Amino acid sequence: MSGxxxxxxxxxxxAQKMQKSLEEAREELRDARIEGGAGGTCRATVDGMxxxxSVAIAEGAPAPGSDDLNELVLLAVQAAQRQAQKQHEERMAKVTGGMNLPGLL
Incomplete structure (x- = not known):
């Protein structure tokens, strides 16, 4: 029984070690900055979550308020968020050993 x-x-x-590792990973992801771009004139920065x-629009971008500029901003944000999601999944897989643990991540 003692066994x-x-x-x-x-x-x-x-479990306590994994919880600590999860918290460290979350902190790293909150501090991370990931960029995505579109059209060479628009860049968006997101964190690992x-x-x-931020959004940066270079000179030569379509006119403010135009549908083209709106589309570039949207594409840049989506690109950055896709990269962040990938980085998030990779980082969490390292902590969990690839196990899918719903609710913990």
């Missing part, structure tokens, strides 16, 4: 208590303690220690931080 099962030892196993429980080991499982608890592993996909939150938008």
């Amino acid at each position: 099962s208590f030892g196993e429980m303690g080991n499982l608890l220690a592993q 996909g939150n938008l931080h």
